[in-house]
Amino acid sequence: MALMLVKFDLKKRVKLAQTVWFMYWFAVMAGVLVFSMGLFFKIELRKRSELMDNNESHILPNLLIFMGLIACGINAFGGKVCYDSLDPTKFVKWKPMLKTFLVFCVVFNALLIVTALMCFVMKIPLQFTLSEGLKNGMRYYKDTDTPGRCYMKRTLDLMQMEFRCCGNDHYRDWFEIQWVSNRYLDFSAKEVKDRLGSNVDGQYLMDGVPFSCCNPSSPRPCIQMQMTNNSAHYSYDHYTEELNVWKRGCREALLSYYGGMMNTIGALVFLITLLEVAVTVGLQYVDTSLSTLANPEDPESESEGWILEKTVKETFTDIMAKMKATGKGGKVEEGGEEGVATGFPTLVSGIFCGFGSPPPKKTLKSSKYDIEEIMLDCVQMELISNANVFRTSSAPLANFGGMMHRNIAPLTNILRLNSLSYTERPREGVFPSVIMSQGLWRTFLTEAQCK
Amino acid sequence: MVVGKVTFTKLEREKLAEVLWLLNWISVMTGATLFGLGLFLKIEILKWQEVMSDQGILYVPHMLITTGLAACCINFLGGKICLDCADTNKFLRWKLVMMPYVICTFFFTSCVLVGALMCYSIRGQLEESLFLGLRSAMRFYKDTDTPGRCYLKRTLDLLQIQFHCCGNAGYRDWFHVQWISNRYLDMTSSAVVDRLRSNVEGKYLADGVPFSCCSTFSPRPCIQQQVSNRSAHFNFDRQSQQLNLWRRGCRQALLEHYTGIMQSIGLTVLLIWLFELLVLTGVRYLQTAMENVLRLGDPDSESDGWILENSLAETARSNFNIIKNLGKCYQTDNDPNINVPTPAVEQEVPSQLRPEGSLTSGTPQVQNL
Numbered sequence: 001m002a003l004m005l006v007k008f009d010l011k012k013r014v015k016l017a018q019t020v021w022f023m024y025w026f027a028v029m030a031g032v033l034v035f036s037m038g039l040f041f042k043i044e045l046r047k048r049s050e051l052m053d054n055n056e057s058h059i060l061p062n063l064l065i066f067m068g069l070i071a072c073g074i075n076a077f078g079g080k081v082c083y084d085s086l087d088p089t090k091f092v093k094w095k096p097m098l099k100t101f102l103v104f105c106v107v108f109n110a111l112l113i114v115t116a117l118m119c120f121v122m123k124i125p126l127q128f129t130l131s132e133g134l135k136n137g138m139r140y141y142k143d144t145d146t147p148g149r150c151y152m153k154r155t156l157d158l159m160q161m162e163f164r165c166c167g168n169d170h171y172r173d174w175f176e177i178q179w180v181s182n183r184y185l186d187f188s189a190k191e192v193k194d195r196l197g198s199n200v201d202g203q204y205l206m207d208g209v210p211f212s213c214c215n216p217s218s219p220r221p222c223i224q225m226q227m228t229n230n231s232a233h234y235s236y237d238h239y240t241e242e243l244n245v246w247k248r249g250c251r252e253a254l255l256s257y258y259g260g261m262m263n264t265i266g267a268l269v270f271l272i273t274l275l276e277v278a279v280t281v282g283l284q285y286v287d288t289s290l291s292t293l294a295n296p297e298d299p300e301s302e303s304e305g306w307i308l309e310k311t312v313k314e315t316f317t318d319i320m321a322k323m324k325a326t327g328k329g330g331k332v333e334e335g336g337e338e339g340v341a342t343g344f345p346t347l348v349s350g351i352f353c354g355f356g357s358p359p360p361k362k363t364l365k366s367s368k369y370d371i372e373e374i375m376l377d378c379v380q381m382e383l384i385s386n387a388n389v390f391r392t393s394s395a396p397l398a399n400f401g402g403m404m405h406r407n408i409a410p411l412t413n414i415l416r417l418n419s420l421s422y423t424e425r426p427r428e429g430v431f432p433s434v435i436m437s438q439g440l441w442r443t444f445l446t447e448a449q450c451k
Numbered sequence: 452m453v454v455g456k457v458t459f460t461k462l463e464r465e466k467l468a469e470v471l472w473l474l475n476w477i478s479v480m481t482g483a484t485l486f487g488l489g490l491f492l493k494i495e496i497l498k499w500q501e502v503m504s505d506q507g508i509l510y511v512p513h514m515l516i517t518t519g520l521a522a523c524c525i526n527f528l529g530g531k532i533c534l535d536c537a538d539t540n541k542f543l544r545w546k547l548v549m550m551p552y553v554i555c556t557f558f559f560t561s562c563v564l565v566g567a568l569m570c571y572s573i574r575g576q577l578e579e580s581l582f583l584g585l586r587s588a589m590r591f592y593k594d595t596d597t598p599g600r601c602y603l604k605r606t607l608d609l610l611q612i613q614f615h616c617c618g619n620a621g622y623r624d625w626f627h628v629q630w631i632s633n634r635y636l637d638m639t640s641s642a643v644v645d646r647l648r649s650n651v652e653g654k655y656l657a658d659g660v661p662f663s664c665c666s667t668f669s670p671r672p673c674i675q676q677q678v679s680n681r682s683a684h685f686n687f688d689r690q691s692q693q694l695n696l697w698r699r700g701c702r703q704a705l706l707e708h709y710t711g712i713m714q715s716i717g718l719t720v721l722l723i724w725l726f727e728l729l730v731l732t733g734v735r736y737l738q739t740a741m742e743n744v745l746r747l748g749d750p751d752s753e754s755d756g757w758i759l760e761n762s763l764a765e766t767a768r769s770n771f772n773i774i775k776n777l778g779k780c781y782q783t784d785n786d787p788n789i790n791v792p793t794p795a796v797e798q799e800v801p802s803q804l805r806p807e808g809s810l811t812s813g814t815p816q817v818q819n820l
Contacts, residue, residue, distance in 0.1 A: 144670035157667045161612060184671050186685035211662040211673040216608035219595035220635045222662040234637040 002306035003315075008289040010300045016289065017085045020282035024079035027279050028072055030272040035068025037265050044261065050155050051254070052126075053133035060122050063115055064265070067108075071276070074108060077101070078283055085286050088299055098287045105280040112273040119266030123259050130258075131251050134168045141210070142181040157212035165253035166213035166246040171227075173249075178203040179210060209245055218243040281307060455758035459740045461751050467740075468537035471733045475530035478730055481723045482522025485563070488716050489515030495712060499705065501606050504583035511573055511713070514566045515720070521559045522727070528552065529734060539750040542741045549738045556731050563724040570717030574710055581702045585619045592661070593632035608663040614708065616701035617664035622678070624700075629654040630661060660696060669694045732758070 008016070042061035049056060081098065084090035137156055143149040160166055167173035185192050185204055196202050207228045214222035223244055226232040289305035308315050459467065493512035500506065532552065535541035588607050594600040611617055618624035636643050636655055647653050658679045665673035674695050677683040681692065740756035747754060759766050 150670075153670070154667050161667075180672050184684075184686055189685075211665045211675070212667070214662045216605045216612070216663065219601075219604070219632075221631050224662070234635055234640075 002304075003308035003311060005304055005306045006285065006289075008303050008305055013286075013289050013303070014086060016282070016305075017082050017286055020279060020286055021079050021082040023275070023279050023282060024075050024082060027075040027272075027275055028079065030275055031068050031071030031073075031075055033068075034071055034269060034272060035065055037268065038062070038064025038066075038068055041261065041265060044258070048155075048159070048254070050152060051133045051137050051159065052129045053136055055133070056129050057122075057125060060115075060118055060262075063118070064269070067112060067115055070108060071112075071272075074105060075276075075279065078105070078279060082283065082286060085290060088290075091290060095287075095291075098283075102280065102284055102287065105276070105283070109273060109276050109280060112269060112276060116266050116269040116273060119262045119269060123255070123262060126258060127251075127255055130254055131168065134251055134254075138168065138173060138177055138179065141177075141179045144181065145183070157210065159254075160210070160212040160246070160250060163250060163253040163257065164215075164246050165248045165250040166209060167249055168251050169249035170247065171209050171213055171245050174209045174213070175205060175207050175228075178205060180204055180206075213245040215243050215246055220244075452762045453755075453757045453760060454762060457736060457756050458753055459736075459756055460753050464737070464740055464744070464754070465537045467733065467737050468533050471533040471536075471730065471737060472530050474726075474730050474733065475526045475533055478526035478727060479523050479530070481726060482519050482526055484519070485515055485522055485566075485720065485723060486519030488719060489513070489519055492712065492716060495709070499606075499610065501603060502584045502588045502610065502701075502705070503577075503580045504587065505580050508573055508577050508580060508709075511566070511569050514562070514569060515716070518559060518562050518566055522563070525552075525556055525559055526730070529556065529730070533734065533737065536737055536741055539741070539744060542745070546742075546745070549742075553731070553735055553738055556727075556734065560724065560727045560731055563720060563727055567717050567720040567724055570713040570720065573713065574706070577709060578702070578706055581705055582619065585702055589619065589624060589628050589630065592628070592630045595632065596634070608661060610701060610705075611661070611663040611697065614699075614701060614704040615666070615697050616699045616704040617660060617697040618700055619702050620700040621698065622660050622664055622696050625660045625664070626656060626658050626679075629656060631655055631657075664696045666694060666697050671695070 038061045041064065042058060045052070045056055045058065045061065078101075081091075081094045081101075084094060137152055140146070140149045140152045141156055142153070144153050182204070187193070192204065195204050195206065199205055206225070208225040209227065211222070211224060214224065223233055223236065223241075227245075228238055230236055230238060284307055285305040289303045292303045292305070293299075293301050294303060295301040310318070489512045492515065493509065496503075496508055496512065529552065532545050532549070535545055588603050591597070591600045591603045592607055593604070595604050633655075638644070643655065646655050646657065650656055657676070659676040660678060662673070662675060665675065669691070671691055674684055674687065678692075678696065681687045735758055736756040738756075739758075739760075740754045743754035743756070744750060744752065761769070
């Protein structure tokens, strides 16, 4: 029972292909959007990398840029495939790679979800980087003569004015560090000596803040010095004074700025993921609807499209079995009677997928594998008739019985109608008769002969 | 003497109509651009209107906005007309509208030119307005408790921070105003009283500046008090003094800002005006060519198109006479050739005519011209 089976006629197929092509163009623009968001975020981080101690991790913007570029490429390719799907001759050249492309799309969508989640998670390391960087920034505020730090004062001043914040957590942080350089202190003055002596490290600490902490909305001229001394200023109470300097700490301000940005980017990437999933599903429908044409020569015939050929559970078990089988298929099997050198599914696929592989002449025991659970990679039947080469490939099969019902009926018609025969051994009876009897797997293998 | 005469074949007329249709649609878009530019300029001026004493500068964006809207409407109509002009039959519909349309287009094109020129000429008025506005803003800086002026402090601080300027012409302007309110001055302190007494008007003047004058490029913490006294601060050399505060005056900064914007807008508007002139010339040619075709009677023949039928001087004279005569519509004329019957003549006429069966009605009627 296929997942979300939909019947298609020609008109519906054309409409589907056009819609999916249109959606792919939106997806290309979405890819450009992701790329530009990554670029913007990277520039914003670089602008203030001094405050983050040059230590910030650029993994998120780099990932966004990378995903944006890949998204553009994938979606442009998908759009081209959809455009060509309307024309059978052009579609033929894309058909073989569609399976792998769709798998790649699914993987890419999973990565996009991971990216979206990362946008929300990366706030935590950013918080630590910011607090460390701001603390150092304030310490180097006075070092305008030290190469490498001479612009720290300007950066901090501009940041405090732009983000309307003061200090790390609040303005009192400025009281704990020396932000006036020794070059501008008169060491012969008594007041300076007192202050230097008043603390263990010999630093010139004062209860003042730089001018960039001042709030322009304050009704009175800014009080920057002797802030905790109420008697130094007329009609001033530093406990109740709200508007004099900015009350917010710069770590909180920067975090809310970057946090808001990352939230927006994460939400947008999530929405773009939904779009990508939609176009992937659309492409799967296009692919399956064009593969299951009732009458392959007639473009106007009916067909079916699905997301998965079986239910989710069955697909999952089949994938597990296949992985197990490919794992076991690497072992060489001893025993002449079996004579299966490369494993059962591979042999079968060899028979079906091309007639260049050596023909098996022995009866094969199927004790190890249950017929119903055989997973065939692909079934390709090359039918050569006169001058035409006709190739039909079906969707991954998990059940040989399923193959019978779905694909062999049209195949039988073709064989009967066109009187096709194999080049050297006319075996026109083989396929239909064997196939009609379900379960005669072994019989089929003994009788099937390749050229 | 016809001005700018060009002969058009039927094919050329149709081609001209098509081209003009396209140009008219492009004109609609340039009209929208004009509207947008006017809107942008208005918003920019309104941002800092508190530091401008008169709002006369707002004429420029208003002119641009109205001209832009007019351009959109007129050129939209023009596109419709030009499309119909390709066919002589459809042209008959628009025949009467064409002349007023051309005149309207001519007037609005000259309005566009006036708008462009205004952008360049408003600079003097702007400077004056900024000078007076900044001066009063600095005077009212301290009045944060007076309704109507309470946000001047904030505006001025943000202006100085954003434009990297201080004061009107320089930072010394702050020394001449009291920018600290009396509410925050301890009137009992002797220092304050001395300062208040030291000048005629009793203002608290000091050589200090607000914090917004501080330059972010200065390597040392900002010195706001006793700015001009170099000995009051340790190691306050000339270079420190240069870098300490913003050196530019806010009048200069704002003038440069607005002049830059208006010069670019003026250039764009001039280009739009040239384009409109081109469209106007094309429409005039099309109009005269179609009218001549109608006059000749044969829709397939060649016809002439021109800008003016007579030379410029004659056209001006005839238009002037028309305008003069418009005013004379309702006045009586003293021309001796017009018959104004006197009462004596009037009496005779009825007696002559009545025996013959009276062509006139019974009572004599006075004829007025």
